[in-house]
Amino acid sequence: MDSFNRWIWSMAAVFVVLVATTGAEVIDLRWVVASDYTLWTSSLAQRVITINDMFPGPLINATTNDVVKVNVFNKLDEPVLFTWNGIQQRLNSWQDGVSGTNCAIQPGTNWTYAFVVKDQIGSFSYFPSINYQKLTGGFGPIRVNNRIVINVPFPKPEAEFDLLIGDWFFSDYKVVRPGLGVSVDVPDMILMNGKAPYGYSKSISHESFNVTKGKTYRFRVSNVGTTLSFNFRIQKHKMVLVETEGSYTNQIMLDSLDVHVGQSYSVLVTADQDDSDYYIAATPKLLNTTDDSPLVAKGVLHYANSGSSVGVSPPSGPDPWDIEFSVNQARSIKWNLTAGAARPNPQGTFNVSNVTLSETIILHGSEANISGLYRYAVNNVSYLAPDTPLKLADYFVNGSGVYQLGDFPIQSVKETASFGVSVVGATHKGWHEIVFQNDLLSMDSWHLDGYGFYVVGFGDGEWTIGSRSTYNLYDPVVRSTVQVYPKGWTAVYVFLDNPGMWNLRSQHLKNWYLGEELYVRVHDDDPNPAKENAPPENLLLCGMFGEPMAPSSAPEPQSGA
Ligand SMILES: *[C@@H]1O[C@H](CO)[C@@H](O)[C@H](O)[C@H]1NC(C)=O
Ligand SMILES: *[C@@H]1O[C@H](CO)[C@@H](O)[C@H](O)[C@H]1NC(C)=O
Ligand SMILES: *[C@@H]1O[C@H](CO)[C@@H](O)[C@H](O)[C@H]1NC(C)=O
Ligand SMILES: *[C@@H]1O[C@H](CO)[C@@H](O)[C@H](O)[C@H]1NC(C)=O
Ligand SMILES: *[C@@H]1O[C@H](CO)[C@@H](O)[C@H](O)[C@H]1NC(C)=O
Ligand SMILES: *[C@@H]1O[C@H](CO)[C@@H](O)[C@H](O)[C@H]1NC(C)=O
Ligand SMILES: *[C@@H]1O[C@H](CO)[C@@H](O)[C@H](O)[C@H]1NC(C)=O
Ligand SMILES: *[C@@H]1O[C@H](CO)[C@@H](O)[C@H](O)[C@H]1NC(C)=O
Ligand SMILES: *[C@@H]1O[C@H](CO)[C@@H](O)[C@H](O)[C@H]1NC(C)=O
Numbered sequence: 128m129d130s131f132n133r134w135i136w137s138m139a140a141v142f143v144v145l146v147a148t149t150g151a152e153v154i155d156l157r158w159v160v161a162s163d164y165t166l167w168t169s170s171l172a173q174r175v176i177t178i179n180d181m182f183p184g185p186l187i188n189a190t191t192n193d194v195v196k197v198n199v200f201n202k203l204d205e206p207v208l209f210t211w212n213g214i215q216q217r218l219n220s221w222q223d224g225v226s227g228t229n230c231a232i233q234p235g236t237n238w239t240y241a242f243v244v245k246d247q248i249g250s251f252s253y254f255p256s257i258n259y260q261k262l263t264g265g266f267g268p269i270r271v272n273n274r275i276v277i278n279v280p281f282p283k284p285e286a287e288f289d290l291l292i293g294d295w296f297f298s299d300y301k302v303v304r305p306g307l308g309v310s311v312d313v314p315d316m317i318l319m320n321g322k323a324p325y326g327y328s329k330s331i332s333h334e335s336f337n338v339t340k341g342k343t344y345r346f347r348v349s350n351v352g353t354t355l356s357f358n359f360r361i362q363k364h365k366m367v368l369v370e371t372e373g374s375y376t377n378q379i380m381l382d383s384l385d386v387h388v389g390q391s392y393s394v395l396v397t398a399d400q401d402d403s404d405y406y407i408a409a410t411p412k413l414l415n416t417t418d419d420s421p422l423v424a425k426g427v428l429h430y431a432n433s434g435s436s437v438g439v440s441p442p443s444g445p446d447p448w449d450i451e452f453s454v455n456q457a458r459s460i461k462w463n464l465t466a467g468a469a470r471p472n473p474q475g476t477f478n479v480s481n482v483t484l485s486e487t488i489i490l491h492g493s494e495a496n497i498s499g500l501y502r503y504a505v506n507n508v509s510y511l512a513p514d515t516p517l518k519l520a521d522y523f524v525n526g527s528g529v530y531q532l533g534d535f536p537i538q539s540v541k542e543t544a545s546f547g548v549s550v551v552g553a554t555h556k557g558w559h560e561i562v563f564q565n566d567l568l569s570m571d572s573w574h575l576d577g578y579g580f581y582v583v584g585f586g587d588g589e590w591t592i593g594s595r596s597t598y599n600l601y602d603p604v605v606r607s608t609v610q611v612y613p614k615g616w617t618a619v620y621v622f623l624d625n626p627g628m629w630n631l632r633s634q635h636l637k638n639w640y641l642g643e644e645l646y647v648r649v650h651d652d653d654p655n656p657a658k659e660n661a662p663p664e665n666l667l668l669c670g671m672f673g674e675p676m677a678p679s680s681a682p683e684p685q686s687g688a
């Protein structure tokens with residue numbers, strides 16, 4: 128407990144030095160997280176998680192290297208944590224907002240996240256990370272804009288629109304949570320920016336965007352759902368793909384785009400059709416639907432001089448069961464090697480053809496039956512969150528009594544399914560190859576906090592060493608969430624240059640909640656404190672380090688914003 132005591136005594140002396148970065152700003156946000164009713168029709172209402180009375184939550188609009196402070200007031204009746212999906216939290220896993228890095232913010236209290244969006248650009252989202260709350264809202268968009276001095280690789284669009292699309296259940300998270308089981312959960316609806324599809328209700332409005340003929344717009348599309356991948360398209364309009372989760376991509380022209388759970392993309396759309404109204408649609412993958420199903424998200428692209436409303440049918444898209452279409456599209460999404468990036472890769476180049484791999488990690492995501500309990504597992508280990516966040520245990524007591532490095536099998540599947548506190552110790556500054564193997568019949572998607580994946584390959588069946596010959600090592604796109612097709616594999620490279628305790632998880636909420644996750648501990652023996660941030664001044668303690676803070680009498684904010 129030595130370092131813990133030292134830390135307690137030094138708290139009074141702690142001060143934060145923000146490295147002055149030219150032009151960087153401090154974005155100070157105050158969020159009141161609560162739950163409120165939203166109407167789907169004049170008679171169908173449901174409680175959702177709101178932030179400052181908004182559902183979805185407000186945009187975080189930052190620029191590379193800005194400091195973002197979010198003072199979260201928890202007015203829910205249970206603990207909450209927010210995670211910043213794709214924001215890398217350089218040297219700062221203290222702000223990551225998952226159960227392994229932070230004690231939860233208790234009801235009736237507030238806590239301030241403070242982080243720098245260091246060397247990043249792009250489109251991301253945030254959402255609640257514990258207690259299955261994401262099922263019922265609390266999500267919102269994040270933009271990280273280029274600094275003025277860094278060129279954006281396309282002309283400035285007329286306007287930018289955040290478009291959060293996700294599947295939705297009419298059941299409350301608290302009702303669903305205890306009964307999660309083997310049954311297949313088919314969502315009830317797909318929402319666009321928190322709104323039901325066009326035509327679902329006569330009295331409640333759908334999502335709509337106004338455009339002017341001849342102008343080009345940037346849509347930042349995120350899948351904030353829990354279960355379904357979707358195909359996104361705009362009637363009669365082509366899209367130019369330009370960015371995904373912080374990488375400028377090769378600018379390919381698309382009729383439609385598959386977006387998997389937890390992913391974000393930017394597309395440019397030019398209003399080059401007759402003045403009219405057009406459907407913006409998202410249809411689920413691996414599911415049969417009809418045009419009028421609420422599982423087809425429908426919004427409207429409204430031209431300024433349009434005199435007509437949309438027709439009966441949304442535009443048709445690819446066969447939802449055509450995996451080959453989806454895989455081919457995924458393979459065609461590459462990094463634009465000539466577009467400026469906020470930060471080149473550590474070799475100073477963007478290709479990974481000559482990197483030396485220090486380790487290969489093979490992760491099987493599957494269902495498991497542990498003493499009659501239905502769970503999800505990675506290599507047959509179902510993650511069980513300890514009371515003490517791993518990051519606190521790591522910092523104060525070197526993990527002792529909370530997790531044990533070396534327990535988790537990184538290349539094999541345990542013969543018997545079990546619960547475990549899975550933490551993989553990984554070489555700092557090593558290149559790692561991670562193979563995600565999907566043993567399920569459904570789509571999966573994987574996300575690593577703290578990093579971007581270099582997405583080098585997709586394939587069918589079991590990955591083998593021979594699969595490497597199919598990799599794209601020349602211009603793999605770099606992103607933080609990658610899909611894994613049913614009974615298939617996805618391979619990524621990752622360069623572990625960001626010390627910390629990082630969550631590696633399925634973005635599918637049920638899989639995640641029931642154990643399909645682990646942590647990667649990237650440790651640097653060098654005690655130089657400049658390497659990894661010290662714990663923040665407002666660090667919350669819980670588990671073996673103390674009780675969670677009792678509800679405090681923090682002054683109540685007057686309003687949102
Ligand atoms: C976001 O921030 C940028 C840079 O400060 C600004 O130009 C833009 O208008 C902001 N957008 C929104 C929607 O607030
Ligand atoms: C809670 O909010 C108050 C005022 O709004 C602020 O001064 C305080 O730092 C916040 N507490 C934490 C732990 O962030
Ligand atoms: C979009 O256009 C419609 C009518 O053309 C108008 O009623 C509405 O206010 C406009 N919305 C915005 C956000 O400009
Ligand atoms: C890459 O970005 C540059 C601008 O930096 C652009 O001119 C070029 O067309 C892009 N290349 C591809 C293949 O999209
Ligand atoms: C989906 O529809 C197709 C064609 O209409 C049909 O062949 C297939 O059996 C359906 N699949 C399921 C799972 O219902
Ligand atoms: C990839 O990068 C290496 C240096 O790491 C360079 O030698 C090689 O030419 C690059 N390959 C291509 C195809 O650009
Ligand atoms: C990269 O690897 C290729 C083949 O593996 C090799 O021929 C080439 O010399 C390497 N380039 C560099 C810059 O190391
Ligand atoms: C799960 O395992 C229990 C025994 O521990 C068994 O009784 C039960 O049938 C199993 N359930 C499934 C769905 O395989
Ligand atoms: C911390 O634990 C690791 C193994 O988990 C061990 O290798 C290391 O020596 C320990 N460090 C200290 C300072 O005890």
Ligand SMILES: *[C@@H]1O[C@H](CO)[C@@H](O)[C@H](O)[C@H]1NC(C)=O
Pocket residue numbers: 496507540541542543544545
């Ligand atoms: C995972 O564990 C279960 C028993 O708990 C076992 O039946 C199954 O074969 C294991 N999976 C693999 C791939 O070994």
